[in-house]
Amino acid sequence: MQESRRFSQRLSATLRGARLARRLTVQQLTDWGWDHEDESARTAALLVAELAANAVQHGRVPGRDFLLALLLTRSVTGPATLRIEVADCRGERLPGPAPAAPPGAAEEHGRGLLIVESLATRWGVEPRHPSGKTVWAEIQLSAHSPS
Template sequence: MNPATPPNGHIPQRPAPEREFTMRFTSTSRGARLARRLVSHRLNDWGHDYTTQVNETLTLITAELAANAVRHGHVPGRDFHVRLTLAEGTFRIEVTDTRAEKQPPTNPPAIDSLSESGRGMLLVATLADNWGVSPRRTAPGKTVWAELHAPPQGHPLTHRVAPEPTDIDLLLATASLLHGVPGSRPGAARRGGRRR
């Protein structure tokens, strides 16, 4: 649960992922919510149902990292990237933004019980088996990542239950989330399903 930032900025070699999901999101609160939802959907597709501990934990970690990317890593006109991988029984979530100078604390401080913010990285440090910050490989910025070791579960790689969603499937899912399909947004029923 200690953050592991690579010495001298060198990123250690990682095993090739068995499964991978990557997407770019607008650096807005809506983009952060969409990132959280799509990671949860992808984990469900991979056999870790929405109510499993793995799905709930990784979704919460994604929510915190994406919110931090929007709040502290936002550069006007720049998006943030999310990458979720599974390799050798370890899930890794990476959120990359373009602001290198704003780094999360390597040892999140204890938070005053009256404070209304500052718990995000403490939560990530508590939930993840490992986490850290790495420099962005190809451009200015940083990647904040977290790893979670999970017991084998889900659909066997050789016997897929459903085909991987195509780019069209992801775009349709994204559009339905953004355009307020009834019931897809909390409070939609109270407002009659209309946008304000």
């Protein structure tokens, strides 16, 4: 048997919206039974922070929001999986694979996808109809959450 829960929220494509996305993620995981200090909650918050910041910086269309969606899937036989989706309106600006070498210490940008790749079990990007893209990442959540 498998249980799924979903949360989604449109947020302004601003730095404030990106910060709110991170906070909403931690709160939603807390509502679903994970402690806000749990490593899973911290990892999810960091992934959302990176994906939302990318949506604001690279996917922003003036006057348009970005969408945060969280999908929790639990089965009786295995760990829970959290799928994080951040959708924006810029379908022509697709993220590529993380660079082979990390950016130099003096570079201000370019580490986001390296962080996503290192923390996520899987991640990718999908086109979004009628325009835009959804960048997603999945992680397995810690098993000590209450049922």
